[in-house]
Amino acid sequence: MIDKGYLLGERYRILDTLGEGGMANVYLAEDIILQRKVAVKVLRLDLQKDPQIEARFQREALATSELSHPNIISVLDVGNDQGLPYMVMEYVNGPDLKDYIRDNSPLDLHEVIRIMNQILSAVALAHKHNVIHRDLKPQNILMDKRGNVKIADFGIAVALNQSSITQTNSVMGSVHYMSPEQTRGGLVTKQSDIYSLGIILYELITGKVPFNGDTPVAIALKHAQEPIPSIRKKDPDVPQALENVVLKATAKDPRDRYASAQEMKADLDTSLDFSRKDEPPFVPNHGVNNDETIILPGFKPKESDSEEKDEKKDLDSEENNTKKNKASEKPSFWQTVKNHKWWFVFIGIAAFLIVFIMIFALSGKNNNENKIRVPDVTNLSEGTAKDKLEKAGLEIGEVIRKHSDSIDAGKVIETKPSPGDSVKKGRSVDIIISSGAGMTKVPDVVRENYELAADKLENLGFDVIRENQYSMEIPEGQVISQSIAAGVEVKPKQTTITLVVSQGKPPRPKKSLITLKDLKNYSLKSAQDYAKEHGLTLQINQEYSEDVEKGMVISMQPKVGTRVERGSTVTIVVSKGPKEEQKVTNITKTFTVDYVAPTKDENDDSDNKKMDEKSSGEGNHVQIYIKDDDHSLGNIYRDLYIKHDMSFSIPFSLKEGDGQLRVVRDGQTILNEKVTK
Incomplete structure (x- = not known):
């Protein structure tokens, strides 16, 4: 501790x-x-x-650092x-999903889908990067105060290209959420994570896990052999289409599950649609896989009397045969050699072969003494890496520089030959050095066909998430908006862009009466989903409230139980929270500091010349000062040296009043401006 x-x-x-x-x-x-x-x-x-533990710890850091998503820690x-x-x-200051389910169960089905969609979106990104979590459970999913989920603990996550640990005989993870193939120590795939997601969805709907038992083995056997308990038998109000999502995700055979988390999310999004109300229960194409039978240690079935007699008869017969065979047994090879008149010739040949083998082995040993293993210099600075390689008896070959999103600039990404390879002393080793993460401008894909837009962004390295929305102006299939504006420079491999895609014009509401349910204490998103599902127009008013949490519905008009037609307007009042609560405004200020090369004056023998010579080695000295709710202008925010033009993005947090930004280069203020909301 x-x-x-x-x-x-x-x-x-x-x-x-x-x-x-x-x-x-x-x-x-x-x-x-x-x-x-x-x-x-x-x-x-x-x-x-x-x-092994340290490697697992490093693997968690690597797996998580490569995943940039709002629902991943x-x-x-x-x-x-x-x-x-x-x-x-x-x-994340909030409970985990297990505590949230326990404190709020039963959850509204719209809230279930909202939470599950965030989880699926995050897992889809991880799978796209070929990272399998392997321990998805509510205890590893945190919730902030706004109700947003954050997946944590990639400690036993595994990359699909790491074949040495993709299949293992050790069972890792929580047995209540583990797939049948995972409990058997079989091949862990993306479908194993999808099984766990299905169990989480079951728990979100029902408030508890499908299987319990006295021991982990008993629970694992239920996952492998027993069907998932019916949700609709306990709660007939749950649509069959929603239960089908659970059944398909938790199919015993991975081939019957969803091919991807994105496919599961798409099916879940429409599970409450009226058009799927008569959907039949899901039936898998493959049966339960009972190929592997576990035999407990020390277990031996009791034999019958007849089997014992047969065994005794076989033993007697075997004993008689053994005696006969001993009488007719042939002499061994060495006995034959010894009895041969040329036995000394055979002994000489054997001695010659032994001497030859020893000489060959010693020769191989001498060759191995001239070989060394390439040391691991990954993530070391260029100078340190070169020193380590030279001390090992190796020469420095070509130094190659390329962009990297995971390795800091100036440090080693990899070597050729790779670490651990056996090479001759004096062999040259090429070093690949990181030049930092590459920045790419986000293209403008608004009003483009979604498929073309997604291909364009994915080819640049971005992860793309699709959201559908009705539009009166944008034709179906075209992009309405993008989450990151065109022209902004970002790191593609660490950026997810959400494209809002038109579903065409909204369907004309049918003239049918709807009995309004009580929306009080619903979140605004859940109320909007309810209005969308029933073809209602939602008018939203806001007011402060001491009793109702911010973002939750205080009241509605018409009142609960009123029968209205589709297309009618329902007015809701949404809480703004306590009146004294101050709104925090987050602003990001982006600017560029130009690098100024030092001037050279051969006739200048002053101290200025010495300072110029020093700065030419270290670069321009840049100091940044900011003032906002969390920082004082009297303290240095960033202090660094630059040798080329450098762009900065500085976040400001402002509750009230204005902020201030001041930039000093080599002792001179080059930027001093006010930052307003």
Whole structure:
């Protein structure tokens, strides 16, 4: 355990303990530079020298850092404090999904779909990057105060290209949510995660898991052999189409499950549609896989009397045959050689062969002594990597530079030959150095066909999420809007762009009477979904409330139980929260600092010439000062040296009043302006 107040990595001050796990402990900490709370996962002290545990910890950091999604916990920093590996993540102040279900069950079906859609969107991105979570469960899904979910704990996640750990004989994960093939130690695929998602959806709807038992083995056997209990038998109000999503996701045979999380999300989105009200129950194409039978250690079936007699008869017969065979047994090879008159010739040949083999083995040993293994210099600086390779007896070959989203600029991405390869002493090794993440301008795809727009963005490296929306102006299949404006420069492999796609004009509402249900304490999104489902026009008013949580419905008009026609207007009042609550405005200020090369004057012997010579080595000295609710203009926000033009994006948090930005280059203020809401 780390004591409160300890400054980890000279930056993160430990405030409290959030949780203790089998592999790592999680602490609440304060980032003293950015002055914000973060969650820090630290490898347990007693596991520091375990290479498998440390590799799993590093794998979690790598898997999560490559996934940039609003519903996945962000990794902010990875470091090592006096030999103690740690990982810094965003802090989510809220319950996990297990506690949320327990405190709020039964959940409204619209709320179930809203939560599940966020989870599916995040898993779809992970699968697109070939990362399987393997331990999806409500305890690993956090919820913030706005009701947004965040998937955490990629500690046993595995990349599909890591064949050495994709199939394992050890069972990892939580047995209540594990797929049948996972409990058998079989091949773990994306469909294994989809099975877990189906169990989570079952629990969101019913408030509990489908299978329980006295032991993990009993629960695992139920997952492998018993059908998922019917949701509609317990609650007939659940549509068959929604239950079918659960049944298909939790099919025993992976071939019967959804091909992807995106396909499951698309099916879930329409599960409450009126057009699917008469849908038949889902029936899998393949039966239950009972190919693998587990035999418990020490178990031996009791034999019948007849079997014992037959066995005794067989033993007697075998004993008689053995005696006969001994009498007619042929002499061994060495006995034959010994009895031969040329036995000494055979002995000589054997001795010659033994000497030849020993000489060959010693020769191979000498060859191996001239070979060394390429050391691992990944993530080291260029100079440190070269020193390490040269000390190992290797030459430095070609130095190649390329962009990398996961390795910092100036550090080694990989070597050729690879680390661990056996090569001759003096062999040249090529080093590939990171030049930092490449920035790409987001293209304008509004009013383009969705398929063409998605292909264009994906070819640039972006992840694309589709959202459908009716439009009176934009033809069906064309993009209405994009979540990141055209022309903005971002890192494609760390960016997800949501495209809102037109479904065409909304269908004309049918003239049928609807009995209004009570929307009080619904979220605004759930109320909008209800209005959309029943063809109602929703008029939204807002007012402050001390009793009703912000974003929740206070009242509605017409009243509950009123029968209205499709197309009618329903007015709801949505809470703005307590009146004294101040609204926080987040603003990002983007600017570029130009690099100014030092001037050279051969006749200048002053101190200015010495300063120019120093700056030419280190670059321009840039200091950035900001003023907002979290920072004071008297403290330096960023202090660095640049050797080329550099762009900055600085976030400001403003509750009331204005902020201020000041930039100083080599002691001179080059930018000083006010930042307003």
